[in-house]
Amino acid sequence: MTDNNNFDVIIIGGSYAGLSSAMALGRSLRNVLIIDNGQPCNIQTPHSHNFLTQDGKTPKEISNLAKQEVEKYETVKFYKGLAKSGVKTENGFEITTDTNDKFTAKKLIFATGIKDTMPDIKGFSECWGISIIHCPYCHGYEHRYQNTGIIANGQKAFHLASMVNNLSDKVTILTNGKADFSSEQLEKLNNHNIKIFETKISEIEHKNGQLENLIFKDGNKIPFDVAYGAIPFTQHSDIPVSLGCELTEQGYIKIVAFQKTTIPNIYVCGDNSNMMRSVANAVSSGNIAGAVANGELVQEQF
Numbered sequence: 001m002t003d004n005n006n007f008d009v010i011i012i013g014g015s016y017a018g019l020s021s022a023m024a025l026g027r028s029l030r031n032v033l034i035i036d037n038g039q040p041c042n043i044q045t046p047h048s049h050n051f052l053t054q055d056g057k058t059p060k061e062i063s064n065l066a067k068q069e070v071e072k073y074e075t076v077k078f079y080k081g082l083a084k085s086g087v088k089t090e091n092g093f094e095i096t097t098d099t100n101d102k103f104t105a106k107k108l109i110f111a112t113g114i115k116d117t118m119p120d121i122k123g124f125s126e127c128w129g130i131s132i133i134h135c136p137y138c139h140g141y142e143h144r145y146q147n148t149g150i151i152a153n154g155q156k157a158f159h160l161a162s163m164v165n166n167l168s169d170k171v172t173i174l175t176n177g178k179a180d181f182s183s184e185q186l187e188k189l190n191n192h193n194i195k196i197f198e199t200k201i202s203e204i205e206h207k208n209g210q211l212e213n214l215i216f217k218d219g220n221k222i223p224f225d226v227a228y229g230a231i232p233f234t235q236h237s238d239i240p241v242s243l244g245c246e247l248t249e250q251g252y253i254k255i256v257a258f259q260k261t262t263i264p265n266i267y268v269c270g271d272n273s274n275m276m277r278s279v280a281n282a283v284s285s286g287n288i289a290g291a292v293a294n295g296e297l298v299q300e301q302f
C-alpha cells in the first residue's frame with residue numbers, strides 16, 4: 001500500500017495484462033498504483049499453455065513470477081481490493097474501492113478481464129478450465145485424439161469444430177437445443193464426420209472437474225473425455241462504461257488505436273478488449289497500454 005494517494009497512472013486489474021503495463025510504466029519511473037482483487041478468469045485451470053518460456057506452468061506460478069518482477073520497480077505500488085467506482089476530476093480521475101479508499105491519477109488503465117457466464121447445467125462450472133475448455137490453442141494439444149464434445153451452437157460451434165478437427169477425429173457438437181447451421185456448414189461437418197446432438201443436456205457427470213459423462217434430458221448418457229464450451233461473458237468491471245467508454249457489439253471495450261479507448265486518458269488491455277483470449281495477448285496489449293500511457297505523459301510534460 002501507499003501513503004500517497006495521487007498517481008500518474010492507476011491500473012485496475014493486476015493479472016497478466018495489468019502487470020505487463022505496470023512493468024512498462026515502472027521502467028519509466030512513473031508513479032503507478034495497481035488495484036487488484038485476485039480473481040483472474042483462469043483461476044480453476046491446472047496448467048496454462050502456449051505462452052513461451054512458461055508453457056505448462058500453473059496460472060498462479062506465471063502471475064506470481066510476473067508480480068515479483070514488477071515489485072522490483074520502486075514507483076509501482078499494489079493495493080489488494082476491489083475498485084468499486086470511478087469519476088472524472090479536474091486533473092484526471094478518482095477511483096474509490098469497496099472499503100472506501102480513494103485514489104487519484106491522471107490516467108487509468110483497465111486490465112480487468114472478463115467474467116464467463118456459466119450455463120445452467122449441473123457440473124459445468126466445476127469442470128470449467130479443467131475438462132471443459134475454451135480454446136484449442138491453450139489446451140487442445142493436451143486433449144488431442146480424445147473423445148471430444150463441443151457445447152455450442154451456430155457459427156461458434158462450427159468454428160470450434162473446424163479447429164478441433166485437426167486434433168481429434170472423434171468430435172461431436174452438442175447444441176443443447178435445436179441446431180442452427182447453414183446447409184453448407186452441415187455438409188462440411190458431415191464430410192468431416194462431425195456428429196451433431198441436439199438433445200438438451202441435464203447434467204455433466206465428473207470426478208473433481210474431470211468430465212466423465214454427459215447426461216441428457218431424455219435419459220441418454222454419453223461418455224466424453226473433454227468438451228469445449230463457447231459461453232457468453234460480461235465485463236468484469238463496469239467502471240469503464242460508467243466513465244463513458246464505448247463497448248463493441250461483442251461486448252469488448254472499444255479500442256480506437258494503440259489500446260486507447262473512446263475516452264481520453266483511459267486505456268485498456270487484455271481480455272476486456274480483445275477476443276484473442278490468451279496470456280500472450282494480455283501481456284502484449286498490456287505492454288502497449290503502458291507504453292502509450294507513458295508516451296502521452298511525456299508529450300504533456302516535456
Ligand SMILES: Cc1cc2nc3c(=O)[nH]c(=O)nc-3n(C[C@H](O)[C@H](O)[C@H](O)COP(=O)(O)OP(=O)(O)OC[C@H]3O[C@@H](n4cnc5c(N)ncnc54)[C@H](O)[C@@H]3O)c2cc1C
Nearest residue numbers: 013015017037039041048049083113129138270271278279
Ligand atoms: C478456463 C480458462 C483457461 C485458460 N487457459 C489458458 C492457457 O492455458 N493459456 C493461455 O494463454 N490463456 C489461457 N486462458 C486465457 C487467459 O487466462 C486470459 O487471456 C488472461 O488471463 C487474460 O489476462 P487479463 O489480465 O486480461 O485478465 P485476468 O487474468 O482475467 O485478470 C483480470 C484481473 O482483474 C481483476 N479485476 C477485475 N475487476 C477488478 C476491479 N474492479 N477491481 C480490482 N480488480 C479487478 C481480477 O480480479 C483479475 O485479477 C484461459 C482462460 C480461461 C477462462
